[in-house]
Amino acid sequence: MRSSQWRARHLGTKPRGRQPAPWNDRGRARPRPADRARGARVRVILARPAVRNAFNAELIARLLEAFTALGADPGVAVIVLQGDGKAFCGGADVNWMRSSLELSEDDNVRDAAAMSDMLRAIDRCPKPVIARVHGAALAGGAGLCAVADAVVADEETIFGFTETKLGLIPAVITPFVLAKIGVSHARRMFLTGERFDALRAQAIGLVHEVVHADALDGTVDAIAREFDDAGPDAIAAAKALIPAVRAASYDESRELTARAIAHRRTTPEAQEGLRAFLERRPQHGPAVDSAAADCKPGRDCGSDCAGGSRARDLAGRGVFRRRRACIVSAGARCVGADRPGAGDGVVSRR
Numbered sequence: 001m002r003s004s005q006w007r008a009r010h011l012g013t014k015p016r017g018r019q020p021a022p023w024n025d026r027g028r029a030r031p032r033p034a035d036r037a038r039g040a041r042v043r044v045i046l047a048r049p050a051v052r053n054a055f056n057a058e059l060i061a062r063l064l065e066a067f068t069a070l071g072a073d074p075g076v077a078v079i080v081l082q083g084d085g086k087a088f089c090g091g092a093d094v095n096w097m098r099s100s101l102e103l104s105e106d107d108n109v110r111d112a113a114a115m116s117d118m119l120r121a122i123d124r125c126p127k128p129v130i131a132r133v134h135g136a137a138l139a140g141g142a143g144l145c146a147v148a149d150a151v152v153a154d155e156e157t158i159f160g161f162t163e164t165k166l167g168l169i170p171a172v173i174t175p176f177v178l179a180k181i182g183v184s185h186a187r188r189m190f191l192t193g194e195r196f197d198a199l200r201a202q203a204i205g206l207v208h209e210v211v212h213a214d215a216l217d218g219t220v221d222a223i224a225r226e227f228d229d230a231g232p233d234a235i236a237a238a239k240a241l242i243p244a245v246r247a248a249s250y251d252e253s254r255e256l257t258a259r260a261i262a263h264r265r266t267t268p269e270a271q272e273g274l275r276a277f278l279e280r281r282p283q284h285g286p287a288v289d290s291a292a293a294d295c296k297p298g299r300d301c302g303s304d305c306a307g308g309s310r311a312r313d314l315a316g317r318g319v320f321r322r323r324r325a326c327i328v329s330a331g332a333r334c335v336g337a338d339r340p341g342a343g344d345g346v347v348s349r350r
Helices: 057-072 094-100 105-123 140-147 174-192 198-203 213-228 232-247 250-265 268-279 306-316
Strands: 006-010 040-046 076-083 129-133 136-138 150-154 158-160 195-197 209-211 328-330 333-335
Touching: 040 057, 057 076, 057 105, 076 213, 105 140, 129 140, 129 213, 136 140, 140 158, 140 174, 150 198, 150 213, 158 198, 195 198, 198 209, 209 213, 232 250, 232 268, 250 268
Parallel strands: 040 076, 076 129, 129 150, 136 158, 150 209
Antiparallel strands: 006 040, 158 195, 328 333
């Protein structure tokens, strides 16, 4: 069987063509934050198309590794999660499920905990995550939709929490799905294991946008541009605030939210954002330095720098079978690292 794999690629940082200026409530053009450095948009691609990008232990580990690395990198602004081939994610790999029959209860606990850790890494990733969904998103695949910040689905996509059809339960994904669709919908969908279409997924809150296949990438790009116009630290803070407020009591939320906004108002990003808005000028930020010196030592990017030399060495020894071995490369600036010996084309850049 082809080993599990994920790919990420740099999408570029500027939309093509001239974009219309956004408008404020007085009808005047609001300056875009043109002078503020924008990070890269990154695609994380589930690349097991022969098995509908189904989960096994290796794919779960690679996703955990990817979102941990990308979430910590200041050069990454937006992450797009998608599947290669005909489906987004069809749930668990049949052979992986078959192997669980031979595991002890403790081993099964460790297996499930690894899946939970992966979902939590995406759920708590400080970068905004957009799920680009097509074909099918079943069981754990629907769970990936639940941990994404924005979900755009092809209108032909089929969804389902199908575990009960196999005598299982959607246990690990439950905290994330409940937060997304609520108890009422979960009681029906979890128990029946029924499949449902993209419009139903949107109606219950699992999906935000349902579009024709031809509009899928354009809609994802439009959402990503909205993130481009927001402060990256503010995005991370807002994302962290949501679960914190949900976990707090009504009385606790008063102090929590007051301190959160008070702290945010004193940050350089907020100070500059407010001043730029009041002065009706573009926001300023640190310049993007794409020199080779920005490469992180030991990172495998395939570029002509110290970080890229190891990738070329590994490729020469047949460890990587594809043209380049990097998770993300924005010019000479590298993000993430691959581990040798993980299989054919585990990580590549197009």
